[in-house]
Amino acid sequence: MKKQKTDIVIVGTGASGLYAALNLPRDREILMITKDTVENSDSFLAQGGICVLRDPDDYDSFMEDTLRAGHYENNRAAVDVMIRFSRSTIEDLISYGVDFTRDGTGNLAYTREGAHSKPRILYHADITGREITSKLLAQVRQLPNVTIREQVTMLDILEQENSCFGILVRESDGTLATIVADETVWACGGVGGLYVHSTNFPHLTGDALAISLLHGITLEHINYVQIHPTTLYSKTPGRRFLISESVRGEGARLYNAAGERFTDEVLPRDLLTQEVRKQMKKDGKPYVWLDMSPLGRETILSHFPNIYQHCLSEGYDVTRDWIPVVPAQHYFMGGVKVDLQSRTSMNHLYAIGETSCNGVHGANRLASNSLLESLIFAKRAAEDISTHRSETDVSDLGNKLADQLDLSTYEDLSQLQAQYKTMILDEMERERKEK
Numbered sequence: 001m002k003k004q005k006t007d008i009v010i011v012g013t014g015a016s017g018l019y020a021a022l023n024l025p026r027d028r029e030i031l032m033i034t035k036d037t038v039e040n041s042d043s044f045l046a047q048g049g050i051c052v053l054r055d056p057d058d059y060d061s062f063m064e065d066t067l068r069a070g071h072y073e074n075n076r077a078a079v080d081v082m083i084r085f086s087r088s089t090i091e092d093l094i095s096y097g098v099d100f101t102r103d104g105t106g107n108l109a110y111t112r113e114g115a116h117s118k119p120r121i122l123y124h125a126d127i128t129g130r131e132i133t134s135k136l137l138a139q140v141r142q143l144p145n146v147t148i149r150e151q152v153t154m155l156d157i158l159e160q161e162n163s164c165f166g167i168l169v170r171e172s173d174g175t176l177a178t179i180v181a182d183e184t185v186w187a188c189g190g191v192g193g194l195y196v197h198s199t200n201f202p203h204l205t206g207d208a209l210a211i212s213l214l215h216g217i218t219l220e221h222i223n224y225v226q227i228h229p230t231t232l233y234s235k236t237p238g239r240r241f242l243i244s245e246s247v248r249g250e251g252a253r254l255y256n257a258a259g260e261r262f263t264d265e266v267l268p269r270d271l272l273t274q275e276v277r278k279q280m281k282k283d284g285k286p287y288v289w290l291d292m293s294p295l296g297r298e299t300i301l302s303h304f305p306n307i308y309q310h311c312l313s314e315g316y317d318v319t320r321d322w323i324p325v326v327p328a329q330h331y332f333m334g335g336v337k338v339d340l341q342s343r344t345s346m347n348h349l350y351a352i353g354e355t356s357c358n359g360v361h362g363a364n365r366l367a368s369n370s371l372l373e374s375l376i377f378a379k380r381a382a383e384d385i386s387t388h389r390s391e392t393d394v395s396d397l398g399n400k401l402a403d404q405l406d407l408s409t410y411e412d413l414s415q416l417q418a419q420y421k422t423m424i425l426d427e428m429e430r431e432r433k434e435k
């Protein structure tokens, strides 16, 4: 079996993994791996935008909107960190070339989504995630100390006495290999791949959660899964196309089968999902209707060109046609429990982005808080790694642990994936029943 040693291994190349890499010291060797290609992360799919504290007077209402959406189950200290560091994070993104949409006078333009009491979301048309993540990727590609390897899947960690010494992976050619590392960072995204209907990439299957269950790493709120109320209804299997909440924030309307409005379109996601599902049941239909025409042709074409084009390719001209929409799995509020420095319960193991749970989102995420939270807590992980630098050489121990692995456990990938999926869904169910 091939064995490799690096200083820091980052599992995942979405926004959180890339931003962590950018904030780690340049004299440390960093290896990033992704299960798929670098463009295939949920970070590239984000449409609506990224929240920011507009001005100091917005603090209380940003806090309250986040807490109310999260049913007051949020970790207030984590929300405070997110809000306070939001402006500097946006400035950082702009310095990397991220081009947020601006108003007629050249100032940043702000939009609004469900459950926000005021517009505080920055965006780039309706492809904000692509704009941010591609610029972060371009920056990381310039770093001589970072290597990105695609189609490499983490299957397990190298662990002894609650300390992590790296990971076991499946290479793109199907062979097994180990990557021994001083520090391991999980940036593996969410769990959409465990669901039939999801807006997420299907390869995001919560692998870090299953590995946590195997090694006794603490998880939190893993039954807190967000369903997005409006994805484009389709009979074909595969990823569901999201109709961003900001179209409702900007005035799009929901209608039942009789063509009547039945709810407040800017309710928090979980409550709106309930209303949509109730209405679908009453109507006996697998969808309700969404009308984007109140936004006007010009706004639709300038602010939502991606949604316009996608719907057109499915036969709907959203400047005049109503589109059928249905709720689908979208986001994972729970995850690997971390502290405010993104440290897990295992030594030398960090978790960031959607894989982690620092409590920012509580029981339900406020729209456009996830990219922001992912970036801020990725930087905090990088800062913690930088300040607690260990000079101990873990190569020998890591290699010894690699030699002790029973490789037969990992040879049948589909069996392993099925086992991991069952473990996660069972744990979610157990937690749901316990509540």
Ligand SMILES: Cc1cc2nc3c(=O)[nH]c(=O)nc-3n(C[C@H](O)[C@H](O)[C@H](O)COP(=O)(O)OP(=O)(O)OC[C@H]3O[C@@H](n4cnc5c(N)ncnc54)[C@H](O)[C@@H]3O)c2cc1C
Pocket: 011, 012, 013, 014, 015, 016, 017, 033, 034, 035, 036, 038, 040, 041, 042, 043, 044, 045, 046, 047, 048, 049, 050, 051, 128, 129, 152, 153, 154, 155, 187, 188, 189, 190, 199, 200, 201, 203, 204, 205, 206, 207, 208, 242, 330, 331, 352, 353, 354, 355, 367, 368, 369, 370, 371, 372, 374
């Ligand atoms: C359609 C859509 C629209 C969204 N819109 C918004 C929005 O407008 N605003 C907002 O704030 N948020 C939005 N979100 C949520 C946001 O995009 C995600 O929460 C965020 O991008 C997650 O970033 P991440 O770095 O944690 O994970 P991801 O970007 O999902 O990256 C995960 C990475 O981990 C890798 N990986 C996973 N498992 C393994 C493994 N076992 N081995 C190796 N690699 C692995 C994947 O290949 C990938 O590279 C949206 C999400 C979706 C799906």
